[in-house]
Amino acid sequence: EVQLVESGGGLVQPGxxxxxxxxxxxxxxSGYSMNWVRQAPGKGLEWISYITGSSSVIxxxxxVKGRFTVSRDNAKNSVYLQMNSLRAEDxxxxxxxxxxxxxxxxxxxxxxxVSS
Amino acid sequence: xxxxxxxxxxxxVSLGERATINCKSSQSVLSSSxxxxxxxxxxxxxxxxxxxxxxxxxxxxxGVPDRFTGRGSGTDFSLTINNLQAEDVAVYYCQQYxxxxxxxxxxxxxxxx
Numbered sequence: 276e277v278q279l280v281e282s283g284g285g286l287v288q289p290g291x292x293x294x295x296x297x298x299x300x301x302x303x304x305s306g307y308s309m310n311w312v313r314q315a316p317g318k319g320l321e322w323i324s325y326i327t328g329s330s331s332v333i334x335x336x337x338x339v340k341g342r343f344t345v346s347r348d349n350a351k352n353s354v355y356l357q358m359n360s361l362r363a364e365d366x367x368x369x370x371x372x373x374x375x376x377x378x379x380x381x382x383x384x385x386x387x388x389v390s391s
Numbered sequence: 392x393x394x395x396x397x398x399x400x401x402x403x404v405s406l407g408e409r410a411t412i413n414c415k416s417s418q419s420v421l422s423s424s425x426x427x428x429x430x431x432x433x434x435x436x437x438x439x440x441x442x443x444x445x446x447x448x449x450x451x452x453x454g455v456p457d458r459f460t461g462r463g464s465g466t467d468f469s470l471t472i473n474n475l476q477a478e479d480v481a482v483y484y485c486q487q488y489x490x491x492x493x494x495x496x497x498x499x500x501x502x503x504x
Contacts, residue, residue, distance in 0.1 A: 377431035381440035
């Protein structure tokens with residue numbers, strides 16, 4: 276069974292930083308691209324980042340470009356999202372999701388709240 | 392960026408009846424390499440992550456009831472739910488995986504009338 280488990284969310288002040296982690300099991304991790312998708316409270320889904328299995332290709336949504344950095348460690352079956360210069364509008368549940376084409380497996384998400 | 396537009400934003404259908412959700416992309420998501428539409432439908436229930444219902448616009452995921460049917464090609468797609476059940480109450484999203492950024496529709500909230 277495939278499992279993706281996010282961690283690292285919490286309350287942070289505007290301008291602060293947070294690092295999210297996503298631990299994967301049950302899949303050949305290095306063979307999958309990984310994504311981060313967020314969902315603000317009561318809102319829709321927003322794709323924010325993508326990294327290929329070898330980390331050779333990385334993409335970001337314009338809304339987070341220059342502030343967020345995605346990385347992965349295939350030896351640890353994990354993907355990370357370093358979030359800097361956080362804003363109130365970054366408040367959301369953050370999901371990691373694997374992709375082989377579409378986003379096929381999703382974690383349960385971790386809540387990030389940016390507030391003073 | 393490819394803009395995905397769903398209609399309607401919300402929908403109320405009686406139990407046992409049919410619900411249809413539409414999704415339109417601002418440009419074609421049909422891949423010339425495999426002649427498949429890079430379009431997926433998700434179902435999201437409160438407090439849960441999205442669940443894949445249909446990929447390649449019309450291929451039902453394993454375990455998804457055959458009441459769910461995806462159709463369309465190019466820029467126009469639909470998700471039809473026949474014989475609506477109470478457990479189908481959810482928000483439904485389409486998403487294109489033709490290119491980056493992977494854009495979602497705004498979601499359609501399905502309720503029981």
